[in-house]
Amino acid sequence: MSFLSIRELSVRLKGGPPLLRRVSLDVAAGEVRGLVGESGAGKSMIGKAVLGILPGSVEVTGGEIRLDGVDLLALPPAERRRRIGATAALIPQDPLTALNPSRRIGGQITDRLVDILGWERGRAEARARELLAEVQIPEPERVLRNYPHELSGGMRQRILIASAFAAEPKLIVADEPTTALDVTVQKQILKLIAGMQARHGTALLFVTHDLGVVSKVCQSLSVLYAGMVVEDARVRDFFAAPKHAYSAALLAATPKYTDPMASLTPVPDAVIEAVRAEVAAADRGGHG
Amino acid sequence: MLDGRSMVRRRAGARLWLSAGWLGLLCVIAVFAPWIAPKDPLAQDLFLGRLPPFWVAGAEPGYLLGTDSLGRDVLSRILYGVRVALSVALVAGTITCIVGATLGLMAGFLRGWVDLVISRFIDIWMAFPPVLFSILLIAVLGPGLFSIILAIVVIDWTRFARVVRAEAMAQGAMDYVASARVAGRGRLGTMVREILPNVLPTIVVLLTLEMGIAVIVEAILSFVNLSIATDDPTWGGMIAEGRTSVHQAWWVLVFPLVTLFLTVLAFSQLGEGLKDRFDPVLR
Numbered sequence: 414m415s416f417l418s419i420r421e422l423s424v425r426l427k428g429g430p431p432l433l434r435r436v437s438l439d440v441a442a443g444e445v446r447g448l449v450g451e452s453g454a455g456k457s458m459i460g461k462a463v464l465g466i467l468p469g470s471v472e473v474t475g476g477e478i479r480l481d482g483v484d485l486l487a488l489p490p491a492e493r494r495r496r497i498g499a500t501a502a503l504i505p506q507d508p509l510t511a512l513n514p515s516r517r518i519g520g521q522i523t524d525r526l527v528d529i530l531g532w533e534r535g536r537a538e539a540r541a542r543e544l545l546a547e548v549q550i551p552e553p554e555r556v557l558r559n560y561p562h563e564l565s566g567g568m569r570q571r572i573l574i575a576s577a578f579a580a581e582p583k584l585i586v587a588d589e590p591t592t593a594l595d596v597t598v599q600k601q602i603l604k605l606i607a608g609m610q611a612r613h614g615t616a617l618l619f620v621t622h623d624l625g626v627v628s629k630v631c632q633s634l635s636v637l638y639a640g641m642v643v644e645d646a647r648v649r650d651f652f653a654a655p656k657h658a659y660s661a662a663l664l665a666a667t668p669k670y671t672d673p674m675a676s677l678t679p680v681p682d683a684v685i686e687a688v689r690a691e692v693a694a695a696d697r698g699g700h701g
Numbered sequence: 702m703l704d705g706r707s708m709v710r711r712r713a714g715a716r717l718w719l720s721a722g723w724l725g726l727l728c729v730i731a732v733f734a735p736w737i738a739p740k741d742p743l744a745q746d747l748f749l750g751r752l753p754p755f756w757v758a759g760a761e762p763g764y765l766l767g768t769d770s771l772g773r774d775v776l777s778r779i780l781y782g783v784r785v786a787l788s789v790a791l792v793a794g795t796i797t798c799i800v801g802a803t804l805g806l807m808a809g810f811l812r813g814w815v816d817l818v819i820s821r822f823i824d825i826w827m828a829f830p831p832v833l834f835s836i837l838l839i840a841v842l843g844p845g846l847f848s849i850i851l852a853i854v855v856i857d858w859t860r861f862a863r864v865v866r867a868e869a870m871a872q873g874a875m876d877y878v879a880s881a882r883v884a885g886r887g888r889l890g891t892m893v894r895e896i897l898p899n900v901l902p903t904i905v906v907l908l909t910l911e912m913g914i915a916v917i918v919e920a921i922l923s924f925v926n927l928s929i930a931t932d933d934p935t936w937g938g939m940i941a942e943g944r945t946s947v948h949q950a951w952w953v954l955v956f957p958l959v960t961l962f963l964t965v966l967a968f969s970q971l972g973e974g975l976k977d978r979f980d981p982v983l984r
Contacts, residue, residue, distance in 0.1 A: 461879075464879075464882075464883045465882070465883070466879045466882050466883060469812055469813060491887070494882070494885050494887070495885055497883060497885070498883065498884050498885025499885070501883065502883060502884075503879065503880055503883045505876040505879065505880060506876065507876055510875040510876045510877060511875070511876035511877050511879075511880055512877055513877040513881070513895055513898070513899065514877075514899060515898035515899050515901070516895075516898065521877075524881070524884055524886070525884040525885065528884070528885060528886065529884065529885045573880075576880075
């Protein structure tokens, strides 16, 4: 049985157009699933829905999100928050805004351990030191007492990764964790996340628009267009032969490092039209 | 990998020390006015009226900054005037800050109908002309220290509410707030422990500005004789009196004016200095 199971999840802007159209996907325990699509396809929205941090301007109109067998959407807010806090975590996109600038690093890592899991402060701090060492931060003792602005972007992303793994969550949502970093640091961070994931056996929902990244770290992936899952495949099968025309075009549009000039192929208009028609048909089906 | 960022230590700078020094001096004067003031600020002596300050010919020893038209010692009156000015600044500034910042924080972070109600309320409130509103308030409540403080709070809370709301909204959109929420922190806890510390530098700057404004408002109300009883020395009252005799005795007008100016300046510079020193984010 999969650890995270999303069924027919629909989300829309309050009084506005749908953002997610009956999305279904599964993440098995210890599995890494990529979530790809162009900007605005709803990748991050799925991650936010799972973690219960959807902005106030959107609403869930249907479906269920089962985390470890329990439908989160059916739970009262306080209970939902406690359950998410105990079993899931977030690796955010922008390390520069993801740490509270006016609090020391130590407290921001240990909060969850103390507040949710009820650990003693001393034990939580020992754990934080251990984690910082695991993400290869030198002098963890000192870094715990630092403020975020005293550290570099790459360091901060390492800290956020350590922090996400702190409470040994069963599921981590990584929301484009390397987008805000420069290319040389990106590679290290990816390696780090993949390594941590493998060691801790954590399921990972990896939101990205980079198919290259997907091929390196994921086992399965969902391709989104306009809030609809157009393809759900194993990574090996997908890169061998994508089933949907849109995902094939997306794959063809990925720049190749071997031939940077020739490879900038846009997704053909015909494919876009076809997938739009498909979305419209699904919308009509949903109502009728 | 560790770089120099954690080594940066900012110097407090002359701005902070000068303004804090001046305000500290005023605090000492306010507390010890009866022991510091050379003369009784209320004692009149018509034979000693309009004495010039000590460096001008015709000055009388013991009246360092001269006397007003009723022969009252200008220096002693300024020193006693510190009491009214500072108590209004501290009390009115603090209460205004607490009321305004609380409402602004709630509106900016909780959003939704809370924001709607508070924001519309602010808009309506700001439509009232502030000077007329304060004079009306004091006319209804009767003049006095309490009325002045209340008038300042009632009129100026919107200043805090608006700025803090905007700042809280900006902070609320940051990823660290989302992280805190995922980690199981409730809305109230997030607001107080995550957002508030980041809005605090802004609040401190506003608070010091507000204290300066409170000093000016008190002076204005004293100037139009709506402050405390006329006999008691206030800077605004002294300025009003000095204005009438500025051609004969400029010192009655100039010294309280300079004191007022320096005090308001010190409050605003204190805010900037504190922000430079303590804001954890280098901006």
